[in-house]
Amino acid sequence: MAEEKPVADFTGRFALETGNGGRPEPTRGRVVMSRQRLVFVTADRRTTVPLTSVVDLVVGQVPSDMRALFDDSLTIAYRDGSATRTAVVEGDGDTIDRFTTVLFRALVTGRDVLVKHPARIGGRVTDATASPAKMTVSDDGVRFRTPDGGFCIDPGQVIDFTRTERSPDGTERPTLLVQHTDDGEAVTSLAAPASSRLVNLLGRYLRVEYDTLRSNIADMELTDPEKQVLVGIYATGGQIDFTSLLDGDAARVTRVLNSLEEQGLVDDGPDAVSLTPEGRVVVTERIEDVNV
Structure with a gap:
């Protein structure tokens, strides 16, 4: 690492799977990363993980036997010979967000x-x-x-x-x-x-x-009129007479659109009503039973 320029260097907690069985204990130390490798440094140990051996990154999902021990975290899976090991890294939210982006950037860019x-x-x-x-x-x-x-x-x-x-x-x-x-x-x-x-x-x-x-x-409960309006916006790009969906009741349309906007599912722009990213996910994943 001496000849390599670090692109991330912070202090946090991490737990490194060693292959000896049992749950690895979290310890505090430095996490240093260059464009070639990750290095985990504690008072008595130094573990190096080449970036070419990293096979998976999972944000915010800690292995089940360690969930009570970590908050904002990143789980890194990597190959160690014929085995797959994990390193769970914890830091404050901003630090983990930045570290995640830098690590993805190093792994994916130029491929x-x-x-x-x-x-x-x-x-x-x-x-x-x-x-x-x-x-x-x-x-x-x-x-x-x-x-x-x-x-x-x-x-x-x-x-x-x-x-x-x-x-x-x-x-x-x-x-x-x-x-x-x-x-x-x-x-x-x-x-x-x-x-x-x-x-x-x-x-x-x-x-x-x-x-x-x-x-x-995940926990949103939508009424049938709200579903109809969401699907109508999705199908037409917002260029639709909403009263035609709701029995010509303009006041009802206003109530439904206001409710959807409050839930963060639609944006009422100057030219048309549009779905937010959350609104699009609702339509594509959760609404299967509504005909426009």
């Missing part, structure tokens, strides 16, 4: 990926073709740089997420099918990184905000 964008616009299949690209994790999301420019996926705008084995060029290859918003429009992009390891890591990064959105809506 090869095959993409098709947009594969769909709304429900319409496009004539886009597969293209090679390089991935870059930046402040605004994951950018895919292609020979003709490229595109960006903001994790906060992801509204549906699937892993498939059909790649952008039609061959069998682990691929992420990501539905997200682009300039307010729902689009679907396909991304097939060069290895299953990278598919997993990219998927984890894109799911960070998506899983937060899902948790935000």
